[in-house]
Amino acid sequence: xxxxxxxxxxxxxxxxxxxxxxxxxxxxxxxxxxxxxxxxxxxxxxxxxxxxxxxxxxxxxxxxxxxxxxxxxxxxxxxxxxxxxxxxxxxxxxxxxxxxxxxxxxxxxxxxxxxxxxxxxxxxxxxxxxxxxxxxxxxxxxxxxxxxxxxxxxxxxxxxxxxxxxxxxxxxxxxxxxxxxxxxxxxxxxxxxxxxxxxxxxxxxxxxxxxxxxxxxxxxxxxxxxxxxxxxxxxxxxxxxxxxxxxxxxxxxxxxxxxxxxxxxxxxxxxxxxxxxxxxxxxxxxxxxxxxxxxxxxxxxxxxxxxxxxxxxxxxxxxxxxxxxxxxxxxxxxxxxxxxxxxxxxxxxxxxxxxxxxx
Amino acid sequence: xxxxxxxxxxxxxxxxxxxxxxxxxxxxxxxxxxxxxxxxxxxxxxxxxxxxxxxxxxxxxxxxxxxxxxxxxxxxxxxxxxxxxxxxxxxxxxxxxxxxxxxxxxxxxxxxxxxxxxxxxxxxxxxxxxxxxxxxxxxxxxxxxxxxxxxxxxxxxxxxxxxxxxxxxxxxxxxxxxxxxxxxxxxxxxxxxxxxxxxxxxxxxxxxxxxxxxxxxxxxxxxxxxxxxxxxxxxxxxxxxxxxxxxxxxxxxxxxxxxxxxxxxxxxxxxxxxxxxxxxxxxxxxxxxxxxxxxxxxxxxxxxxxxxxxxxxxxxxxxxxxxxxxxxxxxxxxxxxxxxxxxxxxxxxxxxxxxxxxxxxxxxxxxxxxxxxxxxxxxxxxxxxxxxxxxxxxxxxxxxxxxxxxxxxxxxxxxxxxxxxxxxxxxxxxxxxxxxxxxxxxxxxxxxxxxxxxxxxxxxxxxxxxxxxxxxxxxxxxxxxxxxxxxxxxxxxxxxxxxxxxxxxxxxxxxxxxxxxxxxxxxxxxxxxxxxx
Numbered sequence: 101x102x103x104x105x106x107x108x109x110x111x112x113x114x115x116x117x118x119x120x121x122x123x124x125x126x127x128x129x130x131x132x133x134x135x136x137x138x139x140x141x142x143x144x145x146x147x148x149x150x151x152x153x154x155x156x157x158x159x160x161x162x163x164x165x166x167x168x169x170x171x172x173x174x175x176x177x178x179x180x181x182x183x184x185x186x187x188x189x190x191x192x193x194x195x196x197x198x199x200x201x202x203x204x205x206x207x208x209x210x211x212x213x214x215x216x217x218x219x220x221x222x223x224x225x226x227x228x229x230x231x232x233x234x235x236x237x238x239x240x241x242x243x244x245x246x247x248x249x250x251x252x253x254x255x256x257x258x259x260x261x262x263x264x265x266x267x268x269x270x271x272x273x274x275x276x277x278x279x280x281x282x283x284x285x286x287x288x289x290x291x292x293x294x295x296x297x298x299x300x301x302x303x304x305x306x307x308x309x310x311x312x313x314x315x316x317x318x319x320x321x322x323x324x325x326x327x328x329x330x331x332x333x334x335x336x337x338x339x340x341x342x343x344x345x346x347x348x349x350x351x352x353x354x355x356x357x358x359x360x361x362x363x364x365x366x367x368x369x370x371x372x373x374x375x376x377x378x379x380x381x382x383x384x385x386x387x388x389x390x391x392x393x394x395x396x397x398x399x400x401x402x403x404x405x406x407x408x409x410x411x412x413x414x415x416x417x418x419x420x421x422x423x424x425x426x427x428x429x430x431x432x433x434x435x436x437x438x439x440x441x442x443x444x445x446x447x448x449x450x451x452x453x454x455x456x457x458x459x
Numbered sequence: 460x461x462x463x464x465x466x467x468x469x470x471x472x473x474x475x476x477x478x479x480x481x482x483x484x485x486x487x488x489x490x491x492x493x494x495x496x497x498x499x500x501x502x503x504x505x506x507x508x509x510x511x512x513x514x515x516x517x518x519x520x521x522x523x524x525x526x527x528x529x530x531x532x533x534x535x536x537x538x539x540x541x542x543x544x545x546x547x548x549x550x551x552x553x554x555x556x557x558x559x560x561x562x563x564x565x566x567x568x569x570x571x572x573x574x575x576x577x578x579x580x581x582x583x584x585x586x587x588x589x590x591x592x593x594x595x596x597x598x599x600x601x602x603x604x605x606x607x608x609x610x611x612x613x614x615x616x617x618x619x620x621x622x623x624x625x626x627x628x629x630x631x632x633x634x635x636x637x638x639x640x641x642x643x644x645x646x647x648x649x650x651x652x653x654x655x656x657x658x659x660x661x662x663x664x665x666x667x668x669x670x671x672x673x674x675x676x677x678x679x680x681x682x683x684x685x686x687x688x689x690x691x692x693x694x695x696x697x698x699x700x701x702x703x704x705x706x707x708x709x710x711x712x713x714x715x716x717x718x719x720x721x722x723x724x725x726x727x728x729x730x731x732x733x734x735x736x737x738x739x740x741x742x743x744x745x746x747x748x749x750x751x752x753x754x755x756x757x758x759x760x761x762x763x764x765x766x767x768x769x770x771x772x773x774x775x776x777x778x779x780x781x782x783x784x785x786x787x788x789x790x791x792x793x794x795x796x797x798x799x800x801x802x803x804x805x806x807x808x809x810x811x812x813x814x815x816x817x818x819x820x821x822x823x824x825x826x827x828x829x830x831x832x833x834x835x836x837x838x839x840x841x842x843x844x845x846x847x848x849x850x851x852x853x854x855x856x857x858x859x860x861x862x863x864x865x866x867x868x869x870x871x872x873x874x875x876x877x878x879x880x881x882x883x884x885x886x887x888x889x890x891x892x893x894x895x896x897x898x899x900x901x902x903x904x905x906x907x908x909x910x911x912x913x914x915x916x917x918x919x920x921x922x923x924x925x926x927x928x929x930x931x932x933x934x935x936x937x938x939x940x941x942x943x944x945x946x947x948x949x950x951x952x953x954x955x956x957x958x959x960x961x962x963x964x965x966x967x968x969x970x971x972x973x974x975x976x977x978x979x980x981x982x983x984x985x986x987x988x989x990x991x992x
Contacts, residue, residue, distance in 0.1 A: 129666070135569055174631045174666045176567035258564045258603065285596040306976050326873055352931060354597050407767075407786070413568050415664075419963045420768075420783075 102153040103223055108140045111214065113316030114309065118210030119411035120319075120333055121312055123400045123429070124276070125383035126207015126360075127165060127172040128413055133211060133244070135179050139218045146214050149199050149223040151306050154297030156456035159195055160225055161186045162295055163216050163244075164203035166254070166277065167287035168359040169382055169415040172208065175257070180245045181289035182212050182256040183219035189291040192251060192263055201225040201300065203240065203292055205308040206233025206383070207413065212289075213324035228307040232400050235358055235382040237277060238270030239443045242295065245303040249273040250321035253291045256284035261428045282357040305431045308446065329409025330424045338430040340457055342387065342394060343376040344369050344406060347421045358382050363403075363417050365425070376425060378403070380414045385448045387425060395457050396445040398435065427457045467501045481986075482534045483916025484520060485732060485909070486541040486690075488515060488811045489753020489795050492912040493520040495531045501740075503528035504909045505519075505885065509812035511823070513543075513686055516812070517693035525697065532699055538716075538806050538987070539690050540706040540915035542729035544679050544722045546754065548776035549789070551579060555740035556586040557677040558653075560613065560623045561670065563594030563630030566602055572628070572670055577777035584678045586622060589613045593638045596632030599968070602630060604662045605638045607645065614649035622650065626677035628658035628670035634977075635969060654680045661723065663964060663979075668772070668781040674779060676723040683722035687715045704918070708784050709961065710735055710765075711921040711983050726775055727784040730757045732914030735784055739917055740904040746880045747869060750910070751887030753795040753810040754866065755854045758872045759787040761882075783961070788872050794887035796828045805860055819845045828890060831857045838889035860891050870897050873903055884910035921985055922948025922958075925979040927968065933976060937963060940978040953984035 106114075115129035119390040122129075123144065136146075154160065163182055165172065172436040190196055200213040200220070213224045229240040231357050252264040254277060267273035273293075281288045295304075315336050322332035334341060345365035354362040360381050367374040377388040384401035387394050395401055403412045406422040415421075435456065445452040463823040480497045480556060491509045505523040508740045510516035517539075525531050541956040547553045559572035570590050591613070617625065625646055638658040643655050656677040662669030673720040680891040689704065694703055704712035705719075706728040718725060726746035733750040737743075744764040750757045760767040766785030773784045791807020795814045798805050810817040810825055817823040820841030826849075833837045834846040834854045844938045869881060878899035893901050906913060922944040928936035948954050962981040967974075 131570060134575055134667075138574070168597065170664060173664050174597070175563070175602075175665060176570045178567070178569040180569065255898075257568070285598075285600070285602065326870065351962070351965070420961065437806075458810070 101260055103147050103149045105145050106148050106214070108137070111140070111211070112134050113313045113320060114210055115316065116319050116410065117312035117314065117316030118205055119207055119413070120315060120402050120404065121400065122206030122233040122411060122413065123351045123383045124380055124390055124412070124414040125169055125235065126209045127169045127177070129208045129211050130417060131172065131176050132208040132215060135177065135215055136218070139179070141337050146220045147223040148309060149225050151225050151227050151243045151300050151304060154198065154225065154300055156296060158198035158297035160295045160297065160300050161189060161197040161216065162229065162292040163212050164209045164290055165212050165287065165426055166281050166290045168354045169356060169413060170354050170359045171211040171285060171287040173415055175285065175287050177208065177215070178257065179215035179219050181255050181257055181432050182331050183328065184218060184261065185253045185289040185291040188253040188255060188261055188263065189294060190420060191250070192253065192456055193294065197222060197294070199223045199225045200295070201295070201304070202228040202309070204228055204230040204233040205312050206230065209233065210309065210312055220425070224309065225300060225308040226301065227304045228308050229304055231249065231305040231434065233383050234443060237274035239293070239447065241305050242293070242299065242303050243270040244433055244436070244439050244442050247293070247295070247299055247303060249293050252277050252293060254280050257336055258284070260284050260286050278357045286354060286357045304432065314337045322409065330404050330406060330426065333404065333409055334426060337428045339426050340392045342427055342457070343367065343389065343425040344371050345376055345423065345446045347417055347423060350417045350419065359414055361414065368422065375392060378425070381448060382414060384414065386445060386452070388452055393452055395427050396450065396452055396454055398430040398439070398443045398454070399450060399456050399458070400430060402428060439457070460630065471878045473645060475636030480505070480530070480534050481916045482524065482537045484517060484537065484539045484913070485729065485910040485911030486539060486543060486917055487729065487752050487911065488518060488542060488546050488809070489793065489814055491520045492909040493524045494527045494906070494909050494912040494916055495524055495534070496913065496916040497530070501906050501913060504906050504912070507893045507906055508815050510583045510623065513689035514693045517690060518696045521693060521697035521699065534699065536702045536704060537694060537699060538702050538704045538706055538712055538915040538918050540728045540732040540911060541686065541725065543686050544683065544773065545726045545729065547679060547682055548580070548778070551583050553682045554583055554678045555624045555681045557584050557674055558587045558589065558617050558625045559585065559674060560610070560625060560627045560642060561590045562605065562628070562642065563602060564590050564592045566594060566630055567666060570667065572674065575667065575779055580776060580778065580871040581859070584674065587617070587620070595632060595635040595638070597634065599635055605641060607641060610642055610645050611649060614646050615855060618650040622653050624656070624677040624680055626656050626670070626673040626700060628666065628673050631661050632659040634966065652814065656680070657880060661721070662781065664780055664966070668779055671778050672723055672780050672782070675775065675780070676721060679722040682718070683719045687719035690715060692973070706732055706915050706918045708757060708782060709921070709983065710919055712918045723764065726782065729911060730759060730785050730787050731766055732918070733757065733884055733911045734759050734761060734914065735917060736910030736912070737761065737884045737904070738764045739913055740906055740910055741882045741902055743880060743882060743902065746882050746902070747872060748882045748884065749865065749869065749891060751793055751883070751885040751890055753793045753814060753886060754791070754811055755789050755794045756868065756887070757789050758868045759785050788868050789960070790864060790868050792828070792861065794829045794832070798826045798828055798831055798857060800826070800849070800857065803856055803860060805857065805864070828861065828887065832889050846956065861890050862895070866895050866897070869895060873897060883907060886991070919983045920948055920951045920953040922946065922951060923981045923982055925974055925977070927977050929975050929978070931974070933965065936976045936978050937965060937980065940980040941982070944980040944982045949981050950986055952986050954987035955984070958982045958984035
């Protein structure tokens, strides 16, 4: 595959797989998928591009919908917002993009590049720079590789637009862009620092779009054949089942442009009389089994509907839901010492050493 | 919640103590069933055809029940469950055209109201779509000022166009309902005859799902009013003075005059009742349940004595909602389904309540699944002679096709690979073969044909609170809300010791002072024993 059409069915699978890889965040892909269904019904077809087909000097737009996932449930994503962010970047740079790529393959942000691509008639690069979803700008493979972090463009549904022309560090880029994002209601379309083809090929996390589509297809196949879809996820991604239970409490708060909170699960079946607690900042960051740390970022902490295998997001967790917590392995770049500085538990404010559940 | 709280109530209570004498009625598309329950025992059960006007069918059922058990006149409550509303949506019948008002532009513009509805249903329900500027941010700021002038213009247009039902959904209205409230006032002034359904009364965060529920409710209001009045008339005609309740999706009841404003809450009450009735009658707490009615068959699963709930998103007639509902598979096959033999086709069209006029064994012209059942010797009903001429091989093929359809449905509901028991209920139970692949045993229960009505009679009582707490730690605010909900449930007639919490949700309201929290708690419990009298 150098470049190929993506079918409407593959987008449906992508939505399922990416929602699982979103580890609770990235926003529900359903609304982005609805936009894509409408665009496909109007005759649009988006192409997926092998990153190796990029020329070294090609310019790639890295896009994401930024903000608190809860807000995305009310202020529904619109392809014109992300389109504006990308066009603004092209105007600012005075250059055209060769392709669009996802910041994070987790959640709705896996489909944002497809929405942008549909509006701009560009292909989507097969890959991202997280291999999952993370809440902050410096939590990417590009940041871990010390690539430049600016400029960034940010567009709101109203006539508000911001360009962050320079930032002293990735953290400053996060701070500046987050401030603008909060000001416009904690949801905005963003085009991150543009990447060259060379940078994508060397520092991206490649082929994760295909991976997410395959994961979604595995879940769909399991449902069709009445196998356990949760087990299908574990088998497909060499994951680990951590806990099965029922949501007993969810405390949620949209602050500083994030959705923060905790969830408590009460054990069922083999986990009866145990309790699992999850802390999240958009995405699940740490999980405790009976007050002992069981799993931390960057291992992927995925909460799945026990019956359907569908991911449950931090904004859609509800009292009484029966869920299974599953860990999936993170991309190798996140597990390096440098990677852990960016995305390990301390990066989320937990004074814990990272030990992978897969170690 | 402690693990003991999820014990099945059918096993976990003393029936003699918890149940009073009650009438349960199920008004299905084909049959109206009524039972008298006393001390946890089915004292009398009757089955009559549903009538087009609903009232005479219910009156007839009550008359028959009173004849069978004169005691029935002294009941303490009458509970009616009906599939009327859900059938209306599924069959696209009796729905009112709705004007949809969405407030929130310029946000959410690419996904307008009805965006994820099936085309055929949207064509019937979607009157006019009005999208206006307004709505709120999560922190309480307006997105842009509300376009009240635009709303007024729309309301005048509605009046001119004869709009009778309006559904209003504003962005973040569960946090700040003011745009929706203002719209209601404008509509009252400019288009006073229209019914108004506001989204913040029905749903939570999640604009599209909340709006869908609002639209569904709005398109069912006329039917709901008509139906609730018909029930009340029937009760009055039968000389029964007990209060009338309608059963809800979650197995609880609501007074009929409140329930008629919220038909969506009664959507899945038919299936919920049949599942709970099946658990009650079979004493099984873990099983599959198949309910074969006149028009449709529902297959669901019992876990710990309660219907397995759909975890997250539930589709009703193809429309996505966030309701708590039993996780069911419905297929268009029932005792009244129309059969054609050559070429063989079965359903989904049903003669419904006209079974006793339309089907062959009752002298009618239409071949139905019931006729096939009689011809194949599965059931004795009507005049068997009228189907004697059907060629036996064709009847056998039809029976095989029905079995295959049921087998596939059961298979699709199963979530574990092993064989499980299958409880059979419903008036069309005769079509279920005594052996099915993937099923350890097919369980027949007494009163299986009226399990829905039994489920309605054992319905529970709820207590709910939805209010803002200020200057309290979160845990304390929730605990206080829970106490209020418990007290309300007890006031409504619940036995305090049986109360369990089914929903807790809190939303911080950043724009109000003093750590404000909107807390919603819902508890349900068994109806308390009657005070000594």
